Amino acid sequence: MLVLNNYTQDDAQPAETDRMTTSTRMTKSTTRHATERRFRYLMHAVAAGVSLSLAFVVIDLGVLQARERQRSVDSQIESTRQLLGQADDVQARRVELQGLLEQTEKQFAAAATRIPETAQENDFLAQISRLAKNTDLTIQEFRPGEITDRKTHRELEISLSAVGPYPSLCEFLAGLEQLPRLCRVTSLTIDRSTAATADRYPVRMSVVVYFQPLTLETGGDNDENA
Helix, strand or coil: CHHHHHHHHHHHHHHHHHHHHHHHHHHHHHHHHHHHHHHHHHHHHHHHHHHHHHHHHHHHHHHHHHHHHHHHHHHHHHHHHHHHHHHHHHHHHHHHHHHHHHHHHHHHHHHHHCCCCCCCHHHHHHHHHHHHHHCCCEEEEEEEEEEEECCCCEEEEEEEEEEECHHHHHHHHHHHCCCCCCEEEEEEEECCCCCCECCEEEEEEEEEEEECCCCHHHHHHHHHHC
């Protein structure tokens, strides 16, 4: 019986060893699986974090672009508002310019009627003679001078000598602007030292009268010939 018992105990030791080895293997396998699971979880977490970061970057870029577009739209709205605010001023300025244009055209048409086709210096002499009589100014000399060609018309310079009171001279000069013939005073000299009486002064002046309106081409040719 003793021999049998010893054999039984010796035979049981390998079985116990196998159980311990199997348990160790199972423990190692479980640990390895747990480690692999933790590694996969960690990788998933890292990937999720990277994806979330990229999402935030994309969102930030989208916000910046949206803000830039908003600023551009606001700028366009402000420009449009300013243009609309200036519309009334632009319209008023257009009406003003249109009125000035119409006034200029009327003045030009009126001036054209005062410029004859020929010099007609005798007609002009008759006009200023009537004006001098009405203003108590005596014309002593009327002498036509040279004719000058311009691009749009011709000019005749006339020398005048007259005598009269100073107020009469002022009235005569003002009356020249109202004559049917368009003219312009280019020079004026009053000699107070040789006055015959205290209230009458000798006067010399040069007056230019206009005639024969020309085309631009004709005027240019005359200028070159001159």
